Amino acid sequence: MVTRMSPAEAENWAYRADVAEQAIRDRHAARLWGLPGTNLAVPSWPAPVAHKAFFTWHYWWQAHYLDCLIDAALRVPSREKSKAVQATIRGIRLRNLSPLASNKYYDDRAWMVLALGRAGQLGRGARGTTRRLLHALVEGIDPSTGVLPWREGDVFFNVPSNGPAAIAFARAGRLDEACALVDWVFDNLVDDSGLILDGERLSMGGVEVERGRYTYNQGVMIGACLEVALALRERGDRDASTRYLTRLHTLIHSVAKDMATPEGVIKGGGGGDGGLFNGILMRYMADAAVRLPADGRTDRAASRIARRLVLATANSAWQHRLEVDGLPLFPADWTKDATFPQAGGLVAASVAGAVREGAIRERDLSVQLSGWMLMEAAARVGDDARRKLDSEGSGFSSNPGKGSSCE
Numbered sequence: 001m002v003t004r005m006s007p008a009e010a011e012n013w014a015y016r017a018d019v020a021e022q023a024i025r026d027r028h029a030a031r032l033w034g035l036p037g038t039n040l041a042v043p044s045w046p047a048p049v050a051h052k053a054f055f056t057w058h059y060w061w062q063a064h065y066l067d068c069l070i071d072a073a074l075r076v077p078s079r080e081k082s083k084a085v086q087a088t089i090r091g092i093r094l095r096n097l098s099p100l101a102s103n104k105y106y107d108d109r110a111w112m113v114l115a116l117g118r119a120g121q122l123g124r125g126a127r128g129t130t131r132r133l134l135h136a137l138v139e140g141i142d143p144s145t146g147v148l149p150w151r152e153g154d155v156f157f158n159v160p161s162n163g164p165a166a167i168a169f170a171r172a173g174r175l176d177e178a179c180a181l182v183d184w185v186f187d188n189l190v191d192d193s194g195l196i197l198d199g200e201r202l203s204m205g206g207v208e209v210e211r212g213r214y215t216y217n218q219g220v221m222i223g224a225c226l227e228v229a230l231a232l233r234e235r236g237d238r239d240a241s242t243r244y245l246t247r248l249h250t251l252i253h254s255v256a257k258d259m260a261t262p263e264g265v266i267k268g269g270g271g272g273d274g275g276l277f278n279g280i281l282m283r284y285m286a287d288a289a290v291r292l293p294a295d296g297r298t299d300r301a302a303s304r305i306a307r308r309l310v311l312a313t314a315n316s317a318w319q320h321r322l323e324v325d326g327l328p329l330f331p332a333d334w335t336k337d338a339t340f341p342q343a344g345g346l347v348a349a350s351v352a353g354a355v356r357e358g359a360i361r362e363r364d365l366s367v368q369l370s371g372w373m374l375m376e377a378a379a380r381v382g383d384d385a386r387r388k389l390d391s392e393g394s395g396f397s398s399n400p401g402k403g404s405s406c407e
Contacts, residue, residue, distance in 0.1 A: 005389075010382040014075065016318060016328075017379040020372040021072045023327035024065070028365055029084075032091040039087035040095060041065040043365045044358070046343040054095055058355055059103060062092050063111040064276055064369050067283075070118045071376040075383075077122075086124045089116065093129070101132040104152045105353065106140050109133050110164035117171060134172055137165050141177070147184045150199070151353065158199025158210070159185055163220025170227035178231075179406035182224050186247055194254030196221050214274075215266060218255050219281035222248060226288050232406055233293070240406045245293070249302040252288060255281070256305050261335065264312035269333040271357025271364045272348040278313075278334065279370025286310050286377035290384040307381050314378035317371055322362075330371025332361035 027045040032038040032054055043051045043058050050056050066088050073081035092112075093100060103109055113133045119125040140148050148161045162181040169178035189197040189209070196217040198210040225248035232241035259281075260266050269278050289306035293299050317334040324340070331338035341363035348358045348366070361367050 005382055005385045007386065010386045013314070013375070013379040013382040016314075017072070017075065017372070017375040019327055020330075020375040021068070023324075023329070024068070024365075024368060024372055026325075026327060028065075028368070032095055035091075035094070037087055038091035038094060039084055040091040041365050041369075044341075044347045044363050045365070045368070046341065046363070048343075048347060051347065056349075057095055058350075058365075059092075059096065060105075060108045060111045060273075061276070061355075061366055061369065062088070062095075063108070063115045064279070064373070065365070066092065066115040067111075067118060068369055068372050068376065070115065070122065071373070071380075073122055075376065075379060082122050082124055085119055085122055089119060089124065089126055093126070099132065100129050101136040106137060106148045106151060106161040107158075107164065109136055109140075110161060110168055113137065113168040114164055114171075117168065134168060134174075137168065138174070138177065145184070146180055148181070155202040156199055156210075157202075159189060159196055159217040159220065160198075163217060163224050166224035167220065167227050170224065170231050173231070175228065175231055175235075175406060178224065178228050182221070182228055182244065182247075183406075185221060185224075193258050194250050195258060196251070213258075214277055215255075215259060215268075215281040216277040218251060218259065219277075219284040222251055222255075222281075222288055223284035225251070226284070226291060228406065230291065230293075237406065244406075245299065248288065248292075249298050252285070252302045252305050252309075255285075256309060260309060260313075263316075264308045265316040265335055266309065266313045267333075267335060269331070269361070269367070269370075271332055271361030271367055272355040273366065274357065275332060275348075275361060275364045275366030275368075276370055279373035282310055282313060282370075282374045282377045286380050289381050307385075310374075310377050310381050314374050317374055321371070328371065329362060330368055330374075332364075332367045334374070338362050 028041040029039055030042055032040050040054060040062060043056055069085050069088055073085055100112055113130060116125050116130040142149055145157055147157050148165055150156045150158050150161050166178045166181040191197055195213045198212040201208045225244045229241045229244035266278055285306045289303050292303045313334055317330055320331045320337045322329040322338045322340055329338050339360055339362050341360040345359040348355050348364045
């Protein structure tokens with residue numbers, strides 16, 4: 001059964017994605033050091049001089065900015081949007097001041113691989129850079145654990161690195177590596193509620209489990225299970241595929257039970273790096289809603305739950321936004337009203353390899369990118385519902401209402 005949605009509702013989500021895109025473009029997009037043919041996103045708004053000059057720029061935030069630009073360009077293709085993607089790739093490469101694969105953080109590399117890989121769908125990718133980044137991920141797998149550390153030489157093996165890397169491996173056809181990373185997470189980092197924990201740290205006393213339950217980690221493992229399952233089905237390994245689909249179904253149910261309100265709205269939210277966490281979850285929740293096979297009741301039930309979470313959360317975030325010059329400013333917590341950011345005061349800053357939130361979370365690019373990601377996710381779900389209903393010939397309802405290690 002397809003989620004019922006009127007034509008006006010589907011168009012409304014597309015409009016909201018459009019204005020979310022415009023808000024980022026107007027407040028954050030800028031040439032890198034004034035260079036023609038470049039583009040990056042300023043890390044805050046209002047922005048201090050260090051942010052405007054891109055002394056501070058946050059590599060993995062820019063990867064998600066690029067991913068959002070690609071979302072918009074795929075939803076409504078245009079020459080202008082395609083050029084913005086290319087200019088952003090150029091800006092990222094120039095601002096990094098060294099090859100992108102030289103970044104020491106495996107999570108950063110994985111996100112950049114994913115964004116550049118999707119840019120290839122527009123004919124705007126950087127194939128050589130993408131190959132080098134993917135090679136760096138493969139070479140970074142620790143021989144003793146079989147998975148990636150957080151960064152080079154580290155003893156913390158976490159989901160933020162291994163989740164997006166598994167997605168990248170699956171999309172690149174490296175199923176053995178993808179399955180190994182996903183299996184390690186589900187063998188070692190699932191709590192009693194079915195949610196994914198953050199990682200394992202090796203110490204002199206043994207293995208210490210970091211028990212944080214972050215929306216980021218649920219999102220990337222939903223995405224990884226989906227990519228692996230679909231790749232296995234395409235190869236004809238349906239039994240192996242079922243294993244990953246079952247994990248995916250369970251995780252979607254666990255997120256709905258423990259991370260959402262009774263109305264289906266994802267709870268909580270931070271700034272700094274944490275500002276991206278909920279958006280990541282919604283990106284891959286929408287992916288599951290749209291791409292999950294409809295073979296059986298469990299598949300269809302998981303898809304319906306994913307759709308409900310995306311649309312309920314997007315509606316709540318939209319209701320709690322501020323309007324600034326006619327454009328949305330999204331809250332960090334999608335269940336609460338947004339706070340208007342003022343110039344001055346503390347801004348998000350890097351501390352020990354992570355970006356900590358500033359005084360007002362809504363000032364952070366990461367928070368606003370999550371809002372944009374969420375609107376794109378809702379637009380994608382709405383468009384998918386419209387297409388499926390059209391293909392069924394039922395119109396709209398007026399009520400919204402082999403030989404793999406994976407085996």
